[in-house]
Amino acid sequence: MMKMIQVRKKLENTWAVDNVTIHVAKGSIYGLLGSNGAGKTTLLKIMSGIYLQDDGEVIFDGNQVFENPSNKRRIFFIQDSPYFIPQYTVKQMANFYSQIYSRWDWECYEALIASFEMNTNKKIHRFSKGIQRQAAFIFALSAKPDVLILDEPMDGLDPVLRKKIKSLIIDEVAAREMTVIISSHNLREVEDLCDTIGIMHKGKLILEKDIDDLKSDTHKIQIAFKGPVPPVIYQNMKVLHKEKRGSIVLLIAKGDEEEISSVIQSYQPIIFDLLHLTLEEIFIYEMEDVGYAVKNILN
Numbered sequence: 001m002m003k004m005i006q007v008r009k010k011l012e013n014t015w016a017v018d019n020v021t022i023h024v025a026k027g028s029i030y031g032l033l034g035s036n037g038a039g040k041t042t043l044l045k046i047m048s049g050i051y052l053q054d055d056g057e058v059i060f061d062g063n064q065v066f067e068n069p070s071n072k073r074r075i076f077f078i079q080d081s082p083y084f085i086p087q088y089t090v091k092q093m094a095n096f097y098s099q100i101y102s103r104w105d106w107e108c109y110e111a112l113i114a115s116f117e118m119n120t121n122k123k124i125h126r127f128s129k130g131i132q133r134q135a136a137f138i139f140a141l142s143a144k145p146d147v148l149i150l151d152e153p154m155d156g157l158d159p160v161l162r163k164k165i166k167s168l169i170i171d172e173v174a175a176r177e178m179t180v181i182i183s184s185h186n187l188r189e190v191e192d193l194c195d196t197i198g199i200m201h202k203g204k205l206i207l208e209k210d211i212d213d214l215k216s217d218t219h220k221i222q223i224a225f226k227g228p229v230p231p232v233i234y235q236n237m238k239v240l241h242k243e244k245r246g247s248i249v250l251l252i253a254k255g256d257e258e259e260i261s262s263v264i265q266s267y268q269p270i271i272f273d274l275l276h277l278t279l280e281e282i283f284i285y286e287m288e289d290v291g292y293a294v295k296n297i298l299n
């Protein structure tokens with residue numbers, strides 16, 4: 001539903017986004033990861049129609065996004081520093097959004113205001129950074145957008161609020177198939193939320209994976225045999241990493257768990273353990289495979 005095809009954008013002398021192709025399916029939550037300066041904000045600004053790309057296409061539901069007001073009204077973007085009209089109170093800002101977003105839901109707004117115990121008569125710029133962010137979420141969820149784009153949304157929020165906001169996002173996705181694109185420096189912050197992860201590095205999308213696929217077919221295997229490891233056990237797996245510790249061989253490998261197990265068992269190993277990896281471990285090994293360090297997005 002949201003597509004970017006070979007998109008490039010130059011800012012001053014840098015290709016901030018360089019030949020990126022992304023397809024975000026309706027009702028999915030896409031996590032865009034990358035270290036400082038990777039190009040995430042630029043890509044989100046292109047996706048939400050703030051920037052026009054230099055090359056390539058950005059298509060939402062079959063139409064261009066840039067300078068297309070009817071499409072833009074179906075997209076809500078919370079920037080890394082949320083923008084509010086100067087001097088506006090929460091209530092005035094809500095009135096403003098209700099005129100732009102045709103599906104604005106006052107009932108939902110009132111419920112969120114009560115739940116976050118938000119003072120609607122206070123000028124938003126007087127709130128702390130964290131409360132401004134909560135206000136931005138209240139507006140975003142009340143606007144009932146088809147696509148919610150979030151740039152570093154959890155910055156400045158305490159763990160309780162992060163959890164609350166994540167669960168509100170998940171409820172909205174489940175209830176009406178809202179699509180979410182969310183950027184972060186940190187895999188751990190978004191791994192429980194996203195179903196697809198894309199990693200950017202120096203303007204390029206260097207890895208894009210479905211989280212369930214990744215988790216289900218990547219394993220940590222420890223094996224030892226009386227003699228050498230029979231080479232045939234490697235036939236139905238893709239080895240990402242191999243290490244020998246005495247007589248034990250440690251493998252990080254992709255493949256079907258049952259097939260791998262049955263072949264190994266048939267050669268009567270002395271030791272055989274097959275464990276699932278954390279998403280973080282999977283990314284480290286995957287990135288080793290493509291030759292990039294991702295340590296800074298795993299901290």
Ligand SMILES: Nc1ncnc2c1ncn2[C@@H]1O[C@H](COP(=O)(O)OP(=O)(O)OP(=O)(O)O)[C@@H](O)[C@H]1O
Pocket residue numbers: 011012014015016034035036037038039040041042043185
């Ligand atoms: N307004 C601008 N003018 C010139 N260069 C810019 C501008 N905005 C970003 N850039 C450059 O474009 C590249 C990508 O920046 P961008 O802000 O998109 O990265 P990011 O992944 O969001 O980084 P961060 O996580 O630090 O926010 C960087 O090299 C940055 O210096």
